[in-house]
Amino acid sequence: MAIPSHVKYLVIGAGIHGLSTAYHLAQKLKATGKGDGRDILVVDKGGIAAGASGIACGVVRNNYFQPAMRELMAHSVGVWETDPEGYSYHPVGYMQISPESMHEDVASIARQQKEIGYESVFIEGEKDSMDYMKGLFHDWQAKGITSVLHEKRGGYANNTKAMYGLAGKAEGEGVRILTGCRVTGFKSDSAGGAIKAVETDRGEIGCEQVVVGAGPWVKTVWDMLELPKAISIKGADGNMHDNVPMWVYWSLQEGTLGVDPELQKTNDGKFPPVIHVDSNEPLYSDYDGSLITDKMWGIYYKPDFHFGGIQGGAAPYTVDRDPDDVAVDPYGVDSPDFVVGEDFAHMWTSALAHCQKRFEGQFEFYKNEPSGGIGCFTPDSFPVFDVFRENCYVIADSNHGYKMLGVGKLVAEELCGEKSRLLEPFRFSRYAEGKLHPVSHSPFPWS
Numbered sequence: 204m205a206i207p208s209h210v211k212y213l214v215i216g217a218g219i220h221g222l223s224t225a226y227h228l229a230q231k232l233k234a235t236g237k238g239d240g241r242d243i244l245v246v247d248k249g250g251i252a253a254g255a256s257g258i259a260c261g262v263v264r265n266n267y268f269q270p271a272m273r274e275l276m277a278h279s280v281g282v283w284e285t286d287p288e289g290y291s292y293h294p295v296g297y298m299q300i301s302p303e304s305m306h307e308d309v310a311s312i313a314r315q316q317k318e319i320g321y322e323s324v325f326i327e328g329e330k331d332s333m334d335y336m337k338g339l340f341h342d343w344q345a346k347g348i349t350s351v352l353h354e355k356r357g358g359y360a361n362n363t364k365a366m367y368g369l370a371g372k373a374e375g376e377g378v379r380i381l382t383g384c385r386v387t388g389f390k391s392d393s394a395g396g397a398i399k400a401v402e403t404d405r406g407e408i409g410c411e412q413v414v415v416g417a418g419p420w421v422k423t424v425w426d427m428l429e430l431p432k433a434i435s436i437k438g439a440d441g442n443m444h445d446n447v448p449m450w451v452y453w454s455l456q457e458g459t460l461g462v463d464p465e466l467q468k469t470n471d472g473k474f475p476p477v478i479h480v481d482s483n484e485p486l487y488s489d490y491d492g493s494l495i496t497d498k499m500w501g502i503y504y505k506p507d508f509h510f511g512g513i514q515g516g517a518a519p520y521t522v523d524r525d526p527d528d529v530a531v532d533p534y535g536v537d538s539p540d541f542v543v544g545e546d547f548a549h550m551w552t553s554a555l556a557h558c559q560k561r562f563e564g565q566f567e568f569y570k571n572e573p574s575g576g577i578g579c580f581t582p583d584s585f586p587v588f589d590v591f592r593e594n595c596y597v598i599a600d601s602n603h604g605y606k607m608l609g610v611g612k613l614v615a616e617e618l619c620g621e622k623s624r625l626l627e628p629f630r631f632s633r634y635a636e637g638k639l640h641p642v643s644h645s646p647f648p649w650s
């Protein structure tokens with residue numbers, strides 16, 4: 204495709220947020236008579252799904268301790284449900300299976316799901332939890348579980364297939380997607396002023412509105428926009444905490460057990476919900492019986508034909524390096540630094556066996572291939588959705604975002620002048636104002 208000299212809307216990134224924004228914006232412009240998809244150009248330095256959206260586990264759930272996250276996720280699940288086939292979405296549900304230290308947090312999630320009409324079942328007590336799980340999987344054996352939250356909606360989507368489905372929908376509305384085009388800078392009339400043009404390695408493109416959906420590269424684009432590297436945050440203690448780095452990288456730990464996905468069917472022969480287990484029980488090796496950890500641990504997993512087995516992950520770890528020194532490229536499975544190793548495989552396959560007898564002795568089928576990737580997180584690990592430099596909408600999802608298909612729809616509405624109540628709790632100003640989200644007892648940074 205020839206590079207245009209000017210477009211009305213320029214979207215950076217052909218991942219879930221860039222594509223969803225482009226698709227929904229095209230629809231919105233048409234419906235309001237303000238234009239259509241031909242006003243929108245998506246540019247990507249790689250291709251469609253070249254970033255985190257193309258390697259994500261693809262879990263779609265509502266289970267969040269923060270009311271604002273939960274409402275936002277309920278909205279996104281609704282968008283996934285509009286076209287399961289087109290989005291390659293499997294609405295199998297989701298289960299949060301927890302120890303006593305998380306009981307109260309999850310009970311409040313269950314209560315609030317009722318309040319917003321999000322269908323779920325909440326089981327409490329060790330015996331009832333075990334009975335419920337055995338009712339689903341006859342070989343369930345994880346001990347120390349005292350609550351089970353079973354979300355009837357949600358599930359997972361096939362990462363790249365969903366992105367191609369979404370890109371097809373956007374292109375069907377007339378949106379142009381220019382791949383192999385890297386944004387290298389921004390032009391404006393005054394320092395820190397509105398963006399007039401985007402500089403790329405294929406030339407300059409004038410524009411009226413920019414949308415940034417750059418996923419793990421958001422820090423690079425943030426730096427190009429000359430936004431602050433460190434910020435002040437008003438903490439829950441009422442004190443100002445200065446000089447907090449704006450971005451921190453985390454490395455996500457995921458892999459696949461290369462067995463027949465049918466192995467993980469439920470007692471009644473169906474494909475199960477996505478399983479997420481957190482536990483305080485000591486975790487022993489399924490390989491040699493040694494103690495892996497006596498600290499809290501967590502895993503998630505699902506049968507997935509797209510990955511060719513039982514795919515899932517464990518809690519991520521922070522990349523303990525100055526964010527300026529972290530190499531995001533080459534990304535994902537091509538990274539020399541951020542793919543999972545033997546420790547992950549050992550822990551995750553042992554945890555599978557801890558939970559279900561059918562996984563005992565299966566570690567040898569773990570697929571020894573690169574997987575996992577890094578994410579770029581905000582200081583509180585919650586998203587920032589906001590406008591900077593007057594006309595640059597930044598979607599920084601803090602790695603929560605594959606499930607957030609609906610965010611692009613809400614961003615499109617905001618671009619057309621309708622303020623979104625659901626996006627309001629995620630403004631950048633929350634840090635200075637101390638309007639932070641509550642923090643849960645989960646070992647994961649995104650619960």
Ligand SMILES: Cc1cc2nc3c(=O)[nH]c(=O)nc-3n(C[C@H](O)[C@H](O)[C@H](O)COP(=O)(O)OP(=O)(O)OC[C@H]3O[C@@H](n4cnc5c(N)ncnc54)[C@H](O)[C@@H]3O)c2cc1C
Nearest residue numbers: 216218219220248254255256260261262386418604605606
């Ligand atoms: C291993 C892993 C598993 C995950 N699992 C889940 C999950 O199960 N559920 C969930 O909800 N979330 C999950 N996530 C998080 C989720 O994948 C991300 O939050 C989400 O995909 C981010 O979408 P995005 O559109 O912002 O970015 P991306 O999908 O990363 O897309 C950004 C795009 O921007 C392009 N780009 C970057 N810089 C430039 C530039 N300068 N010029 C032009 N183009 C540029 C990139 O090439 C890329 O294609 C996971 C993440 C990882 C890494």
